[in-house]
Amino acid sequence: MVNEQASPMANPDVPRQRLEPGDVIDRFVLVERLHQGGMASLWSVRWDGPTPPEFDGVPLLMKVPRIKGGEDPATIVGFEVEQMIMPRLSGPHVPRYVARGDFIRQPYIVMEHIHGDTLRPRFDHAPLPVDEVTDLGARVAQALHALHNQHVVHLDIKPSNIMLRASGEAVLLDFGLSRHDQLPDLLEEEFTLPMGTGPYMSPEQVQFVRNDPRSDLFALGVLMYTLATGERPFGQPTSVSGLRKRLYTEPVPPKVHRPELPGWFQEIVLRCLEVQPERRYQSAAQLAMDLQHPEQVQLTERATKARTAGTFKTLSRWFKAMGAEPTGDATASEQLSRSPIFMVALGVNNNTPDLDRKLLATVKRILQIEPGARLACVSVMKTARVGMDKLTDDEGNSLHVKHLVAIKHWARPLQQALRMDDHRLTFHVLEAPDTAHALVEFAHKNHVDHIVMGARGNSALRRYLGSVSAQVVAEAECSVTVVRV
Amino acid sequence: MTSTRLWRIVEVMKLALMSDLHANRQAVEAVWSRIRDEGFDQLVLLGDYVDYGADPVWTLDFVRERVTQGALAVKGNHDDAIAHESHHSLGAHVLESLHWTQRQLDATHRDFIASLPLTARLGDCLITHANAHAPADWSYIHGRLEASRSLYATDARVVFCGHMHDPKLYHLSSTGKHGEFTPVSEVGIELSRARRWLAIPGSVGQPRDGNPAACYATFDTDTDLLTFHRVPYDHDTAAARILSAGLPPLMAERLQHGQ
Numbered sequence: 001m002v003n004e005q006a007s008p009m010a011n012p013d014v015p016r017q018r019l020e021p022g023d024v025i026d027r028f029v030l031v032e033r034l035h036q037g038g039m040a041s042l043w044s045v046r047w048d049g050p051t052p053p054e055f056d057g058v059p060l061l062m063k064v065p066r067i068k069g070g071e072d073p074a075t076i077v078g079f080e081v082e083q084m085i086m087p088r089l090s091g092p093h094v095p096r097y098v099a100r101g102d103f104i105r106q107p108y109i110v111m112e113h114i115h116g117d118t119l120r121p122r123f124d125h126a127p128l129p130v131d132e133v134t135d136l137g138a139r140v141a142q143a144l145h146a147l148h149n150q151h152v153v154h155l156d157i158k159p160s161n162i163m164l165r166a167s168g169e170a171v172l173l174d175f176g177l178s179r180h181d182q183l184p185d186l187l188e189e190e191f192t193l194p195m196g197t198g199p200y201m202s203p204e205q206v207q208f209v210r211n212d213p214r215s216d217l218f219a220l221g222v223l224m225y226t227l228a229t230g231e232r233p234f235g236q237p238t239s240v241s242g243l244r245k246r247l248y249t250e251p252v253p254p255k256v257h258r259p260e261l262p263g264w265f266q267e268i269v270l271r272c273l274e275v276q277p278e279r280r281y282q283s284a285a286q287l288a289m290d291l292q293h294p295e296q297v298q299l300t301e302r303a304t305k306a307r308t309a310g311t312f313k314t315l316s317r318w319f320k321a322m323g324a325e326p327t328g329d330a331t332a333s334e335q336l337s338r339s340p341i342f343m344v345a346l347g348v349n350n351n352t353p354d355l356d357r358k359l360l361a362t363v364k365r366i367l368q369i370e371p372g373a374r375l376a377c378v379s380v381m382k383t384a385r386v387g388m389d390k391l392t393d394d395e396g397n398s399l400h401v402k403h404l405v406a407i408k409h410w411a412r413p414l415q416q417a418l419r420m421d422d423h424r425l426t427f428h429v430l431e432a433p434d435t436a437h438a439l440v441e442f443a444h445k446n447h448v449d450h451i452v453m454g455a456r457g458n459s460a461l462r463r464y465l466g467s468v469s470a471q472v473v474a475e476a477e478c479s480v481t482v483v484r485v
Numbered sequence: 486m487t488s489t490r491l492w493r494i495v496e497v498m499k500l501a502l503m504s505d506l507h508a509n510r511q512a513v514e515a516v517w518s519r520i521r522d523e524g525f526d527q528l529v530l531l532g533d534y535v536d537y538g539a540d541p542v543w544t545l546d547f548v549r550e551r552v553t554q555g556a557l558a559v560k561g562n563h564d565d566a567i568a569h570e571s572h573h574s575l576g577a578h579v580l581e582s583l584h585w586t587q588r589q590l591d592a593t594h595r596d597f598i599a600s601l602p603l604t605a606r607l608g609d610c611l612i613t614h615a616n617a618h619a620p621a622d623w624s625y626i627h628g629r630l631e632a633s634r635s636l637y638a639t640d641a642r643v644v645f646c647g648h649m650h651d652p653k654l655y656h657l658s659s660t661g662k663h664g665e666f667t668p669v670s671e672v673g674i675e676l677s678r679a680r681r682w683l684a685i686p687g688s689v690g691q692p693r694d695g696n697p698a699a700c701y702a703t704f705d706t707d708t709d710l711l712t713f714h715r716v717p718y719d720h721d722t723a724a725a726r727i728l729s730a731g732l733p734p735l736m737a738e739r740l741q742h743g744q
Binding site for chain 1: 654656658659660662663664665666669672674675677678679680
């Protein structure tokens with residue numbers, strides 16, 4: 001029998017020494033210690049020798065865990081998880097991964113050094129203007145969607161783990177508590193207490209569920225609530241029973257703290273903070289879409305709520321929560337694939353009734369097998385590139401409203417046949433000189449998974465004007481279905 | 486420079502692991518063809534080459550040839566039962582297939598099986614059919630407890646075993662916390678050196694996790710990347726051969742559904 005003492009962590013081959021500037025670790029020279037935290041220290045580093053061409057111009061940051069004689073499992077396993085997950089992530093919403101150090105000799109992760117502050121300092125200035133909170137929320141939601149798309153649930157979303165790039169994208173940091181749905185969960189058995197940061201932890205995280213991407217939307221809801229009101233929706237609990245309170249106690253509606261907050265903002269935030277994940281937004285992209293189109297948010301009783309539930313209701317919820325076992329049946333990729341965003345492009349003036357009917361039938365077929373889907377009905381109002389635009393028709397009616405009325409009319413049978421509740425359906429009239437470009441941009445900004453559109457019927461016209469659908473097919477990042485009569 | 490290169494040749498390699506072939510020629514051919522296409526340095530065969538399937542002679546000849554060419558092979562309980570005529574570890578329902586298989590094989594096959602070891606070592610990897618704590622008693626790794634028991638019984642960093650037909654990955658941290666994971670095929674998992682691992686590639690010739698495709702795994706000892714694979718194969722033909730050989734129809738049926 002080999003006992004635990006013989007495992008590699010307890011007997012490192014090389015004793016670790018205190019790191020100093022100028023030290024060389026593998027291919028990196030330590031330049032300056034930027035931060036010394038309880039879990040890890042952060043160093044700015046440079047390449048020892050010439051920079052490999054693929055990392056040209058990338059400033060480097062090295063994260064070195066504090067491992068005290070191998071007796072701190074939280075630090076070790078969290079770092080192990082981060083070393084496993086970071087190399088798999090890419091895109092603007094995470095720091096670019098560069099290298100990592102062997103766990104036995106000297107564990108570290110070298111990544112892109114993103115300059116600037118986390119959102120933590122902004123936190124001290126709460127309450128912030130609602131526009132700023134909404135804008136931040138949308139950026140973080142987009143980053144979360146990108147992360148969830150890569151099979152990872154973050155599980156520790158909070159201001160100090162979020163940065164903004166100079167180009168505007170939110171960057172998510174610290175994957176020490178994260179869960180990759182295609183890799184073993186090394187943390188699953190490690191702790192007997194819920195893992196996360198008290199104020200932000202979702203109810204299911206309190207109950208040890210670690211695979212639901214909607215947990216990150218709960219945390220983002222807490223973040224937006226706190227930034228907008230200056231108050232924490234669930235306080236700062238330090239005990240498990242304190243954490244469990246969020247399973248049955250409703251947060252005070254944000255408007256109680258700040259009555260001037262718009263109803264749509266309260267609607268969005270309280271929806272993120274629902275106890276049951278099924279009652280929240282079903283994907284970060286769907287949340288980002290509402291945050292970017294507040295006028296499209298369908299208001300429910302959440303929007304006007306002025307008080308929390310009464311004692312009796314809270315007690316009955318407490319009773320239910322006692323016996324409740326979370327299902328934890330949704331992994332990041334499963335949840336995402338059942339919550340897609342579809343977009344249908346409607347040519348208000350160009351479509352023939354036949355094409356409109358066929359579009360309707362096609363969209364209906366798609367939505368029938370995707371009950372968690374959202375549909376954005378979009379029409380483009382062509383504007384002139386130069387000069388004044390005509391915004392009203394000959395009778396003086398707003399053309400924008402005319403478009404809106406038309407696409408709502410188109411969607412009505414769909415709404416009835418599928419009994420779609422309102423928040424699954426949104427309507428957008430875009431104003432742009434280039435129809436195809438406007439559609440592609442809308443799809444990109446709103447993380448649309450699939451565009452459905454009609455092909456221009458009249459072939460002479462198509463030859464003369466070029467095909468909008470062909471341009472969308474060529475330029476869109478997502479799937480496109482072109483419907484013909 | 487030369488010594489570094491030599492070290493790499495000896496130490497760093499891509500392992501291809503096949504387990505529980507069970508005389509299924511169609512499955513073995515499909516997996517072997519994929520392994521050759523993808524390239525490998527060391528083939529590892531985890532036992533149970535015969536029984537259940539209709540091609541025990543072909544399969545044992547395949548294993549023998551691979552071993553001649555440098556493959557590492559350990560003995561499985563079905564192989565052992567056939568070579569030693571001892572059937573205590575097998576259920577009554579498989580006796581029919583066992584006796585049929587015994588009639589197909591000759592003395593050279595039995596000698597070959599007898600020559601196979603129960604365990605083998607490859608760097609910091611241990612290779613065994615059933616488990617690492619008592620390989621000769623063929624007890625199963627049903628869950629984390631048995632997996633941890635095996636890992637505590639060896640100083641190997643990674644244990645590979647077969648016997649269980651479903652792909653599975655167990656791990657044990659330095660603080661004695663254990664976990665398990667049902668792998669997603671074709672997604673490489675880096676086996677962190679901060680913990681120890683027990684990997685079950687799943688069965689080539691008798692998959693039982695509801696997916697009829699054949700299982701195998703690869704492990705790169707340089708990058709520590711373990712990947713579980715699935716290969717679809719012509720299970721209709723394999724099943725038809727089982728029926729025409731007069732073997733129990735159950736053996737054919739389960740190939741169709743991977744159960």
